[in-house]
Amino acid sequence: MFPEITAAKISWRAYLLALGGCLLTTLAALPLRHLLDLANMVMLFLLTVFLVTLKLGRGPGVLSAVVSVVLFDYVFVPPHLELIPSDAQYLVTLAVMLAVALMTAQLTAGLQTQTRIASSREQQTRRLYQLARDLAGAASRWEVQTALDGYLGDSGYRAVLHLLDEGVAPQHSTADAELGDFVQDVIRRAKTLECPKCNHALFVPLLAPSRVNGVMVVTRSDDKARTPHEEQELFETVASLIAIAIERLHYVEVAEETHLQASAERLRASILSALSHDMRTPLTALVAMADSLTLTGRVAVASTTETATAIRNQALAMDQMLGNLLEMARLQSGKAVLRKEWQLFDDLIASSLRQLKNTRGSHPVRVHLAPDMPLVKFDAVLMERVVVNLLENAFKYTLPDTPIDISAAMEGEWALLTVCDRGPGFPSGRTEDLFELFVRGTPESSKTGMGLGLAICRTIVEAHGGTIQAHNRPEGGACVQIRLPLGIPPALDHEEMMS
Amino acid sequence: MSAPITILLVEDEPQLLRVVRSVLEGEGYRVFEADTGRRGLIEASTRKPDLLIVDLGLPDMDGADLVREFRTWSDAAVLILSARVEESAKIVALDSGADDYLTKPFGIGELLARVRALVRRIAKSSEGSSRLTFGDVTVDLARRSVTRNGEAVHLTNLEYRLLVLLASNPGKVLTQRQLMHDIWGSAYAENSHYLRIYVSRLRQKLEPNPAEPVHFLTETGVGYRFEM
Numbered sequence: 001m002f003p004e005i006t007a008a009k010i011s012w013r014a015y016l017l018a019l020g021g022c023l024l025t026t027l028a029a030l031p032l033r034h035l036l037d038l039a040n041m042v043m044l045f046l047l048t049v050f051l052v053t054l055k056l057g058r059g060p061g062v063l064s065a066v067v068s069v070v071l072f073d074y075v076f077v078p079p080h081l082e083l084i085p086s087d088a089q090y091l092v093t094l095a096v097m098l099a100v101a102l103m104t105a106q107l108t109a110g111l112q113t114q115t116r117i118a119s120s121r122e123q124q125t126r127r128l129y130q131l132a133r134d135l136a137g138a139a140s141r142w143e144v145q146t147a148l149d150g151y152l153g154d155s156g157y158r159a160v161l162h163l164l165d166e167g168v169a170p171q172h173s174t175a176d177a178e179l180g181d182f183v184q185d186v187i188r189r190a191k192t193l194e195c196p197k198c199n200h201a202l203f204v205p206l207l208a209p210s211r212v213n214g215v216m217v218v219t220r221s222d223d224k225a226r227t228p229h230e231e232q233e234l235f236e237t238v239a240s241l242i243a244i245a246i247e248r249l250h251y252v253e254v255a256e257e258t259h260l261q262a263s264a265e266r267l268r269a270s271i272l273s274a275l276s277h278d279m280r281t282p283l284t285a286l287v288a289m290a291d292s293l294t295l296t297g298r299v300a301v302a303s304t305t306e307t308a309t310a311i312r313n314q315a316l317a318m319d320q321m322l323g324n325l326l327e328m329a330r331l332q333s334g335k336a337v338l339r340k341e342w343q344l345f346d347d348l349i350a351s352s353l354r355q356l357k358n359t360r361g362s363h364p365v366r367v368h369l370a371p372d373m374p375l376v377k378f379d380a381v382l383m384e385r386v387v388v389n390l391l392e393n394a395f396k397y398t399l400p401d402t403p404i405d406i407s408a409a410m411e412g413e414w415a416l417l418t419v420c421d422r423g424p425g426f427p428s429g430r431t432e433d434l435f436e437l438f439v440r441g442t443p444e445s446s447k448t449g450m451g452l453g454l455a456i457c458r459t460i461v462e463a464h465g466g467t468i469q470a471h472n473r474p475e476g477g478a479c480v481q482i483r484l485p486l487g488i489p490p491a492l493d494h495e496e497m498m499s
Numbered sequence: 500m501s502a503p504i505t506i507l508l509v510e511d512e513p514q515l516l517r518v519v520r521s522v523l524e525g526e527g528y529r530v531f532e533a534d535t536g537r538r539g540l541i542e543a544s545t546r547k548p549d550l551l552i553v554d555l556g557l558p559d560m561d562g563a564d565l566v567r568e569f570r571t572w573s574d575a576a577v578l579i580l581s582a583r584v585e586e587s588a589k590i591v592a593l594d595s596g597a598d599d600y601l602t603k604p605f606g607i608g609e610l611l612a613r614v615r616a617l618v619r620r621i622a623k624s625s626e627g628s629s630r631l632t633f634g635d636v637t638v639d640l641a642r643r644s645v646t647r648n649g650e651a652v653h654l655t656n657l658e659y660r661l662l663v664l665l666a667s668n669p670g671k672v673l674t675q676r677q678l679m680h681d682i683w684g685s686a687y688a689e690n691s692h693y694l695r696i697y698v699s700r701l702r703q704k705l706e707p708n709p710a711e712p713v714h715f716l717t718e719t720g721v722g723y724r725f726e727m
Contacts, residue, residue, distance in 0.1 A: 088591055227588040312606070319604050339720070342692035350710065351717040358606075376690050381720035490692065 018052045018060035022067040033076055035253040035258035042097050049101040053108040061105030069098045097107075127151060128237060135245035144245050148216075156497075157231075158223030161206070163214035165247065172284050177192055183215045192236060194229045202228035204235050206243035213246045213332055216288045278321070289314070316358070320392070327385060338382070338463060342375040342489055344440065345408040345417065351380075359392060362400045367408035375489040376415045382460045389453040390419040390480050397478075398423030413486050414466075421478040425472035434470055457482075504618055507548035509565065510580065511558050517617040518551075522607050536560035542568055550614065550623055553597075555588055559593045560602055563592040570596035573585035575615040580605075589691070590674055590721055598671045598726075616670030616726075631666045633714055633727045635707050640667060645705075652704055656683060662699050662705075665715065665725035674722040 029041055053061030068232050070083075077085045085091060092367040095183040098442060102228055134147035134393060140164060148159055162183050179198065186203040190212050192267040195201045201220060206213040216239045218228040293304060294373045346369055353365060387406075394404045402422040409416045435458040436451075454470075457480075461468045473479055506528045510516045516532055523530045533539040533548045533676045536557040543551060549567060555562035566577055579592050579600040589600050598620075599613055629637040635648045641657065654662065661682050665673065675691050683693060698717075702709040716724045 039605070153702050221605075283517060315604065342695070346710065347695055347717050350712055351719045353711055354716065365711075374696075384719045490690070492693070492696070 012308060014056040014060045015063055016312065018064040019067060019438060020062050021048050021052050022071055025068070029481040030075070038076060038093065042093065043181055045097070046101055046104060047067075048149055050108060055113070058105060058109035062102065065098065065101030065105050068101060072097065077380055087495070090426070111326050123233065131238065132241050135241055138245055138249070141246070141249065144242060144249070147245075148149055148238070150240060154198060155220055155226030158221045159216050159218045159235075160493050161214060161216055161246075163206075164212070179217075183217070186215050187212050189338075192232055194227075200227040200229060202232065202235060203498070204208055204232075204239040205245060206239050210245040210246035210247065211245050213250070216242060220289075221334050223315050228360065268272070279318065279319065282318055286311060286314050286318075289326060321452070324389070324456055327382075328452055328456050331456070333462070338379045340379050340464070342377050342378045342382075343380050344375060345369060345373050346385055348380065349406055349408070352391060355388050356391055361395060363395055363398070364401070364403045366403055366405050368405065369370065370407075370409040373408055373410065373415070374486065377489075378464050378484060379460075383464070384417070385397045386457045386460050386482065387417070387419070389457050392423040393453060393480075394419060394423070394478070397421070402493075411483075412488065414483040417482045417484070418479055420473060420477055422477040425476060425478045426470055431470040431472075435468065454480075501592050501635050502552065503527060503529045504615070504621075505531065505546060505548045505721060506550045507542055507546055507553060508532045508552045509534075509536065509537065509542075509557065510552070510554045511556075511561075512554070518607075519610065522611065526611060527612075527617075528614075536562070542566060543573070547573075548575055550576045550578065550617055551642045552580065552614075555592060556718060557580055563588070563595050563597075566592055566597050567595040576621055578613055578617060590676075591598075591671055593674045593721065599666065599671060600721075613670070620668075622671055626727055631663075633666065633669075634705075634707060636714075639663065647705060654704065658697060658700060658704075662701055663692075663696045665701075665723060669727045672724045676722075678722060694723075 013497075021186045022045075025044055029036075029044050031039070049061060049065045052064040070351055073085065073090075074081060074083055077090050077094070079086050085094070125169070131151040134150060135144060138144045138147055141161070146162055152159060164187070176461055179195075182193070182195055182198075182203055186205050190205050190207060191205045192205065195203060202218040204216045204218065206216060216235070218235050220228060246352060289307050292309055346367075349367055350368075353360070391404065391406075398404070398421045404422075405415075405420045407418050407420075409418075435454045454468075458468050461482050461484070466482060468480065468482050470478065504527075506523055508516060508519060508523070508530055510519070510532070511534045513534075514536065520530050520532060531542055531548065532692055533542045536559050539551075539553065539557075551566075551573075553562045553565055557565070562581075563581060565581070568651055569575075569577065577597040577599075579589065579597045580603060581589055581592075582603040589602075593600065601610060601613060629639070629641045631640065636652075637646050639645075640663065645659070645662070647653055651727055661678070664678065664681055675694060676688065679685075679688050679691060682697075683690070687693060698715050699709075701717050702712050706712045706714060714726055715724055718724055
């Protein structure tokens, strides 16, 4: 990638070719010696020197200059086949010829070098431009490093980024500690330094407009390449491109964080308002009912048993709400770990129904399981929370004795679980909003709740790579459908599984 | 008549302690109490209770540690009360030797049902019957045969072993790990779906309504429980 600008490796073959060229010219000129003037013969040799230099470079050019003069003298200058010319004036011819040949060689070689430098510069610029374009599209530090690796390719150099935000280089050994010190030094002085002890590694600071972002450490992976120090200017250019990309990423992160904070702030506000309304109302009812137990006799109140049952139900409803709230907090904190295992839908439905045996009332529940439902991978505890929430909604918002249908089926690569009721259905046109936090179908409903249930369902289902959708049945009633990816269930290799 | 069943209640919340104690005494049990784990262990060694009821969140020690220590010298039944929604804490306690758990808040009716089931098990374990009966199913342990409504039910060897393991521990929560270990061996510990498939098969063959089982119950995230 960085073409050699200095004297190219010139093998002995080039010198041999130069020698051959001179001999060929001599042989070609031999039959012409009676036709041409000696001065014109010289021109043939000068052309040879020029061509040799052009094709083979400076060294062979100089060789051909010297050899040409010697051959010319030996073969063409009288006396023939003798080195000492008969006439002293030929000495001038030979001297001028040598001088012109050497100068030709020198100038041609110089021009060649210039051309090579120009073309390598152009190539470098193109590569830098490509790097700049890659860096502009990089969305993470990892992609910045990838772009850099792509730029270096097999150039014989390797570069590692030590970014300030990530803490500089883990220090496992004394060698690493030394490297860490060096990095710190470079950052403090904001100056490129070479580390002679570590295989001439070059430490280039990543200087962005507002601060030093870190250090790029360039090492040679190919010992034949020049030391990174000799390419310092180039690496400093690369470092400045990277510094700008890192700076841009930094500001993107800052912007995202601010956005997150703002939405967390909004969420907190809605939690507080939901808590104060949706928890206080049932609490007030609890206090009133407990009071009514001690007031018996003075005021006409419902029977003790009835009141006690109401208190119990209210408390349990609040416990369910609190459970949802805690679950949501846990899921949103990002610390919840899915304990996914291969599960059966019949198990999930059975355990969800059993959890609700007290709230179910007189609703008949019909379970429709497609035959041969395969194992599906999910976190049983969380998914049970989803099904319980859906069933609870169905029990809560429909009239007693109306049936609830749960069905499980497969469709393509998805496992479907649908809960349907025969109630009033969802308010039309708002089925998407219902899965938002603290959104309720009817905002000031008399039913206890705070608009958490469906939001948790969506969070859990989406964490499993699935989707959840609500719709109303044409014949009346609400349906919520969960889709979970089927995956490939493990083979049952136990001997008895086949029986 | 034999001596009354004794229960040791280890719970640090005084209100709960008071109401649970009075309810249990109302049922004719003899109740001792302790409000810390350390006191609980001392009481347990002197009172030799038939049933230990422990809160998992004690002020001075982890309830699971208490259960583990108690188990080193006693076979009495252990019921755990836990306020934690975390399944892992429950599983640790059950693996340490607890028989059953109740998650707070629980109803008194539910507590009494669990206590009765555990006490019944204490009484049963000394009988050593060769026959298990639940619903319309009879398991003849001596002849290794299972009948439902008098008709023979064919079970594979593994199905039968799982049935016997579950049915001989009625009311006890058996964790996934315990069941996998006892039936399939520890090499299969990662393949808990075998367990689910087998329980599902037992339900198909022996439950009156497999969609809503009453005998083979799932304790989600924990394991299974068999109810008579």
